Amino acid sequence: ANEEPPSTDLITLTRHVLSDQIRLGSSATGDLTLLLNAIQLTSKFIATNVRKARLINLVGLAGETNVQGEEQKKLDVLSNDIMVNALRASGKTAVLVSEELDEAIFIDDPYKGKYCVVFDPLDGSSNIDAGVNIGTIFGIYKVQPESTGTIEDVLRPGREMVAAGYTMYGSSCNLVMSTGNGVNGYTLDAALGEFILTHPNITIPPRGKIYSFNEGNSMYFYPPTTAYLKSIKYPANNKSPYSARYIGSMVADVHRTLLYGGIFGYPSDKKSKSGKLRLLYEAFPMAYLTEQAGGIATTGTQRILDITPKTIHERCPVFLGSRDDVQELMRFYKEVP
Ligand code: AHM
Numbered sequence: 001a002n003e004e005p006p007s008t009d010l011i012t013l014t015r016h017v018l019s020d021q022i023r024l025g026s027s028a029t030g031d032l033t034l035l036l037n038a039i040q041l042t043s044k045f046i047a048t049n050v051r052k053a054r055l056i057n058l059v060g061l062a063g064e065t066n067v068q069g070e071e072q073k074k075l076d077v078l079s080n081d082i083m084v085n086a087l088r089a090s091g092k093t094a095v096l097v098s099e100e101l102d103e104a105i106f107i108d109d110p111y112k113g114k115y116c117v118v119f120d121p122l123d124g125s126s127n128i129d130a131g132v133n134i135g136t137i138f139g140i141y142k143v144q145p146e147s148t149g150t151i152e153d154v155l156r157p158g159r160e161m162v163a164a165g166y167t168m169y170g171s172s173c174n175l176v177m178s179t180g181n182g183v184n185g186y187t188l189d190a191a192l193g194e195f196i197l198t199h200p201n202i203t204i205p206p207r208g209k210i211y212s213f214n215e216g217n218s219m220y221f222y223p224p225t226t227a228y229l230k231s232i233k234y235p236a237n238n239k240s241p242y243s244a245r246y247i248g249s250m251v252a253d254v255h256r257t258l259l260y261g262g263i264f265g266y267p268s269d270k271k272s273k274s275g276k277l278r279l280l281y282e283a284f285p286m287a288y289l290t291e292q293a294g295g296i297a298t299t300g301t302q303r304i305l306d307i308t309p310k311t312i313h314e315r316c317p318v319f320l321g322s323r324d325d326v327q328e329l330m331r332f333y334k335e336v337p
């Protein structure tokens with residue numbers, strides 16, 4: 001009896017982004033809106049394929065090895081192709097960098113636009129075959145004034161991105177995005193085929209109760225990481241220890257961190273000297289979202305968004321999440337030799 005009538009005034013992602021552009025006034029041409037539309041479309045297309053992967057035999061290996069020497073899954077390859085095609089066709093891009101492709105793609109006329117998109121088309125591939133959450137991560141730069149779209153346009157600090165986000169393919173399909181004015185979350189309404197604003201203005205709680213690290217790497221961890229983890233598992237002053245949650249899918253682990261708070265970490269260690277996560281299309285977009293949601297993203301000693309990439313596939317250590325938790329971690333990096 002107390003059921004709410006359905007809303008007749010849906011805020012779709014496109015409407016939301018458009019209203020932002022209208023608010024910005026004459027400086028906005030609508031190009032970014034169109035680009036984000038293309039990205040939305042790729043997410044819907046990938047979501048459809050993820051959902052039916054088992055049925056149409058998309059799981060398993062594609063028999064190729066990617067740049068980092070890892071085996072590619074069929075869904076990775078497919079998702080990459082979907083994104084490259086749609087981004088080129090949008091007419092709004094100049095440079096594309098994908099985790100799955102050795103080299104950047106430079107878009108030629110007449111399709112060339114003024115944005116650069118860096119992306120991981122399907123992240124968390126170790127989870128695909130088990131049906132666990134996976135996601136797409138993306139970051140967007142605008143080509144620099146006077147530039148025709150070169151590699152220099154993407155070898156820039158993450159703080160210069162004009163938008164970043166991810167789509168999580170889970171029990172629902174969620175797109176979380178920022179255009180530099182806070183973070184919003186949208187859920188795909190499969191019947192409408194539209195992303196609907198369901199999580200306006202996401203802010204990370206200043207402190208959380210969850211830590212998310214691959215502790216299977218403990219024997220390789222450096223002392224600051226080890227000492228920090230010990231401090232939250234064996235807290236002083238009768239405080240409760242933190243809970244562990246680690247999916248091994250960055251999108252899912254970061255999504256939970258944005259909503260519930262706490263800390264996600266993929267440190268550098270004695271085995272992976274620069275960590276595992278890729279700077280351009282994993283660390284930067286997630287750091288951008290984290291900061292936009294009021295949290296902190298650091299390598300332990302440096303703000304992630306201040307790093308200038310030297311190569312498109314380089315890696316960096318990542319710690320991100322609630323302000324107080326990450327500050328505490330940073331203290332260990334300062335004080336523990
Ligand atoms: P991928 O790009 O090969 O999928 O690797 C990235 C993933 C991230 O989603 C996740 O945070 C991390 O690798 C998990 O790594 P590990 O399995 O070493 O814990």
Ligand code: MG
Pocket residue numbers: 099120122123124282
């Ligand atoms: Mg990845």
